[in-house]
Amino acid sequence: MLKALSIVPDKCTGCMQCELACSYEHEGVFNPARSRIRVFHFHDEARYVPYTCTQCAEAWCQLACPVEAIQINPHTGAKEVIENLCVGCKVCTIACPFGTVNYNQATGKVIKCDLCGGDPACARYCPTGAITYVDADLTAYERMRMWAARTDTQAQASA
Amino acid sequence: MRYLIAGAGPAGVVAAETLRRADPQATVRLFCGEQEPVYSRMAIPYLLAHKIDERGTWLREPGHFEALGIELVHQRIESVEWDTHTVRRADGQREHYDRLLIATGARPATPPVPGMDLPGVRHCWTLGDARAIAARARPGSRVVLMGAGFIGCIILEALVLRGVRLTVIEAEDRMVPRMMDATGGAMLQAWCERKGVRVHTATQVLGVERAGSDTLAVHCEHGAVHPAELLVVATGVLPNLDLVADGTRLSLETGRGIRVDPWQRSSDPDVFAAGDVCESVDWYSGERAVYAIQPAAVEQGRIAALNMCGRPVRYAGALPMNILDTLGLVTVSFGHWAGVPGGESVRRAEPGRSRYLRLEFDERDRLVGAIVVGLPEHVGVLRGLLQRRAPLGAWKARLARSPTRIAEAFVACTATTGLGDAASP
Ligand SMILES: Cc1cc2nc3c(=O)[nH]c(=O)nc-3n(C[C@H](O)[C@H](O)[C@H](O)COP(=O)(O)OP(=O)(O)OC[C@H]3O[C@@H](n4cnc5c(N)ncnc54)[C@H](O)[C@@H]3O)c2cc1C
Helix, strand or coil, X not given: CXXXXXXXXXXXXXXXXXXXXXXXXXXXXXXXXXXXXXXXXEHHHCEEEEECCCCCCCCHHHHHCCCCCEEECCCCCCEEECCCCCCCCCHHHHHCCCCCCEEECCCCEEECCCHHHHCCHHHHHCCCCCEEEEEHHHHHHHHHHHHXXXXXXXXXXXX | CEEEEECCCHHHHHHHHHHHHHCCCCEEEEECCCCCCCECHHHHHHHHCCCCCHHHHECCCCCHHHHXXXXXXXXCEEEEECCCCEEEECCCCEEECCEEEECCCEEECCCCCCCCCCCXXXXXXXXXXXXXXXXXXXXXXXXXXECCCXXXXXXXXHHHHCCCEEEEECCCCCCCCCCCCHHHHHHHHHHHHHCCCEEECCCCEEXXXXXXXXXXXXXXXXXXXXXXXXXXXXXXXXXCCCCCEECCEECCCECCCEECXXXXXXXXXXXXXXXXXXXXXXXXXXXXXXXCCHXXXXXXXXXXXXXXXXXXXXXCCEXXXXXXXXXXXXXXXXXXXXXXXXXXEEEEEEHHHCEEEEEEECCCCCEEEEEEECCCCCCHHHHHHHHHCCCXXXXXXXXXXXXXXXXXXXXXXXXXXXXXXXXXX
């Protein structure tokens, strides 16, 4: 059974452990600016929302890539950037309507969540259980909500 | 079922793969009109910049199509007989189709000035062009780039990275005129000039002459003459209409490209079109449009394929979106960045830092377009907000005060936090 990240914003305290763990896991530095998960802080509502790629079924990023540099990891189902194929054209960064693929100027490649190969550091270090890595069907509810928030009508029609 | 696909660019390839998955029993034949492996035009600038070799431009790994049971045929389609559902290939053979997809892309425009056929004058469109450009664009070579549109600017960077001495001639009053307003265009131009590129806007190339065994003289307005070993022409693209042009008549309904309905179907019910060759509609206004960009090509290829095999899927319309990295300055534009009647505009420019953000809203407080210079983080959310077409509610006023909170606005307005006041209609 594939697993997925489950994010429950109500449990997030804004401690940023996930951003630090992510940047350390992927870049070897504790630097939230280089994290693939981002915690948004809504001051007005005193609310924190961790946000990253949902590994969506449409895979806009993968479809748009001109050189097959985004591929599905058969073990985790994650859409992963194959670094040595990525030319840094950034088309995926605008094709992804969730804004979860970003360009890394230092390497000239794009970066996105790859579920850490099946043991996501953000979930491991989240002290409150706001981010967990669970069987994919447990997050079906969130997926349905995502569905409702679809960015285009075509995907609804193809359901 | 027998599906034929004319053209093995991104639109054709995605369509072939989609057909294969959706209709495992069918015959899927993909016609590649160039004697090259199936490659991506978009990757050519990275080949020129030595980031990848030719293999890096291939759209798919060797053996990919065979493994999927897609028949890749290296034959140009010369013509179509619509009544008998037959195509004629370059080698004279005829083939029958039940459904045909035209995904023949576009061709680069050749401006009507003398000298465009001289050696040393090249488009940058095919792998063949890339090889010819690579042979002439050597460190220290003098190169003139005619046209500073989106594709021109991508080539601009590749040429600079090859170490040439570059002069850019743009007829309009700014760089990337269809992607940036005057503020953004000026920032890009200043940036390029700081990097040693000479940029002349509002200037026409009047003609090119041979000025020596390997040298060209590029004549411009006001008597300016630029000597060059290479002139790269990037003055726009035109849909490839050869298959529908029947003498002076057009056999399918055609505007700037082959007209398709929201199912990517042409005026012939068994013929579909996708990618740079087709004229679909703008996602917001519903007006006819040809945007000729990679994301639209692949999405249309996918949708055409699903409809071809009887799975009705409606295309929401093409959304213009471009991202450009010019020697380190990232510029982005989406949708109707010049605004719409009755709408409102929010702009924050910091020319000293090469940063600019412009957001355009319509009268219902929906985001309809954006320009971003120098702020590349999470730009994809702009697409999300544009395509949701939902009023931004309270976030509109927040964005008017601090437009850089756009990613927050998106997260707040989407499912992760509940649909809130930006719920889909
Ligand atoms: C240098 C360059 C850089 C670019 N950069 C970007 C970018 O950064 N972002 C972006 O969004 N877009 C970019 N583009 C545009 C993008 O490449 C096109 O939008 C995209 O390739 C369109 O895909 P397509 O499949 O419709 O057409 P094409 O890629 O043109 O493919 C059509 C194929 O059909 C073949 N063909 C034509 N006629 C026939 C026939 N009669 N029979 C058989 N085959 C035929 C052609 O040879 C070609 O292989 C760039 C283009 C160029 C040239």
